[in-house]
Amino acid sequence: MALATFVDGQRPLLAGLGPDLGELADSALAFVVGGKRLRPQFxxxxxxxxxxEPTDAGFVTAAASLEWLQASALVHDDLMDGSDTRRGRPSIHREYEARHRHDGRSGDAAGFGLSTAVLLGDLMLSWCDEMFTGAVLASARLAPxxxxxxxxxxxxxxxxxxxxxxxxxxxxxxxxxxxxxxxxxxxxxxxxxxxxxxxxxxxxxxxxxxxxxxxxxxxxxxxxxxxxxxxxxxxxxxxxxxxxxxxxxxxxxxxxxxxxxxxxxxxxxxxxxxxxxxxxxxxxxxxxxxxxxxxxxxxxxxxxxxxxxxxxxxxxxxxxxxxxxxxxxxxxxxxx
Missing domain, CATH: 1.10.600.10 (Farnesyl Diphosphate Synthase)
Incomplete structure (x- = not known):
């Protein structure tokens, strides 16, 4: 829920930058579905x-931000390893390579998938910092x-x-x-x-x-x-x-x-x-x-x-x- 809420907050910014960025947000959110959530749990x-306190909402949001760090590492790891799948679905670079071909776009499909994976992984890493810092600074309990x-x-x-x-x-x-x-x-x-x-x-x-x-x-x-x-x-x-x-x-x-x-x-x-x-x-x-x-x-x-x-x-x-x-x-x- 915290991850989806954060992405919803990012959508107006992304939409204002260009119509194609909406699917990037969708891919990011879909990618973090089904993970083990070990890092937030630890x-x-x-x-x-x-x-x-177990119910501290600010802390829950801060802990959830670690999923963006994990997602960033996995997207880049799949790219470096040439992996075709992740969590039973296409890895990000393969997903966008397939989208390129499906849409009949110009240029190199594999290169488009590679570039998108690098950028989406970077965006997720940025989101980790933004979500974590925002949650901590907004909480009187956490900020000190x-x-x-x-x-x-x-x-x-x-x-x-x-x-x-x-x-x-x-x-x-x-x-x-x-x-x-x-x-x-x-x-x-x-x-x-x-x-x-x-x-x-x-x-x-x-x-x-x-x-x-x-x-x-x-x-x-x-x-x-x-x-x-x-x-x-x-x-x-x-x-x-x-x-x-x-x-x-x-x-x-x-x-x-x-x-x-x-x-x-x-x-x-x-x-x-x-x-x-x-x-x-x-x-x-x-x-x-x-x-x-x-x-x-x-x-x-x-x-x-x-x-x-x-x-x-x-x-x-x-x-x-x-x-x-x-x-x-x-x-x-x-x-x-």
């Missing part, structure tokens, strides 16, 4: 743990805490870009170690999905440095477990549930922790298969089978269980079981 958890909360939001944006770049650079290398792949996991996902949203919510409620540190003890292992689960689903998940084709990461040649574990524990023949087949459409089944038969899938599942245990112990130490216990399970024991 932001709410941080707020509640720090003593915030805008500086620390904004600092965490700014860190979140910088860290996810850094993590994305580490991921891009990783794909240019013949292989990554498990430690190198885990660094990508930490910055591309763990901090961005769990740690910084928790910090933002807690900061808006006036959290102490000690509480912020305690939230990090929970967030980092939990966020890493979340991304490892995402990697497993990307290879072995059911496309009808995940909304993404199974094996996309393998087709794209991503050096995930699953792949790094496989390279670490397989034999020379397995490493040769990885070298020759990873990043090819024809090699998806062979690489998927190697990940499972080598024991890498089991090893990553064990990593997830270990990280879950660390997060669980930190939740217990902070006395946040009621608020964070169910959310932690949602993040790591999921099918999409």
């Amino acid at each position: 932001c709410l958890a941080g707020w509640l743990i720090a003593g915030g 805490h805008i500086r620390p909360a904004r600092a965490f939001l700014d860190l979140c944006k910088s860290e996810v870009v850094a993590g994305q770049f580490l991921d891009v650079v990783g794909q240019t290398r013949a292989s990554l170690t498990v430690d190198e792949a885990m660094k990508v996991v930490r910055y591309k996902s763990a901090k961005y999905t769990v740690e910084r949203p928790l910090h933002i919510g807690a900061a808006l409620a006036g959290a102490s440095p000690e509480l912020i540190a305690g939230l990090s003890d929970i967030a980092l292992p939990l966020g890493e477990a979340f991304q490892l689960r995402d990697d497993v689903l990307g290879v072995f998940g059911d496309p009808s549930v995940t909304g993404k084709p199974a094996g996309d990461d393998l087709r794209e040649g991503k050096r995930t922790v699953l792949v790094a574990r496989t390279s670490e524990i397989t034999d020379d023949a397995g490493r040769t298969l990885l070298r020759d087949q990873l990043g090819t459409a024809d090699g998806v089944d062979a690489v998927r089978s190697l990940i499972e038969s080598s024991g890498a899938l089991a090893a990553v599942e064990a990593d997830i269980a270990l990280l879950e245990g660390q997060a669980d112990a930190a939740i217990e130490a902070l006395g946040a079981r009621e608020i964070l216990g169910p959310l932690a399970l949602t993040a790591t024991r999921r099918t999409r």
